[in-house]
Amino acid sequence: MDYTTLENDFGCACDEVIVTLKEQYKNNYQAGGPGKLEAFFTLIKTEFESAEAKFIDSNKLNADPEALKRIRGIAKKHAKKCIDFYAKVD
DSSP states (O other), rough: OOHHHHHHHHHHHHHHHHHHHHHHHIIIIIIHHHHEEEEEEEHHHHHHHHHHHHHHHTOOOOOOOOHHHHHHHHHHHHHHHHHHHHOOOO
């Protein structure tokens, strides 16, 4: 299996999640204060977990431990990057 292609494809899926999260933040969370920010962090985690599960399922990767490790690593990296970014937003 070509893991580089797989990683690139999932990276694109994560980019789509980021675009969706930006819109949701702007429309629903931006002016909500700390309580809303915590809810948004939970949404970030949920959205990346969902993208990961859909990608794994649609590419039939459940039996490939290396692919699972790589996909989960990418999802965690993107989610952390989002949380770190929004934690700094005033």
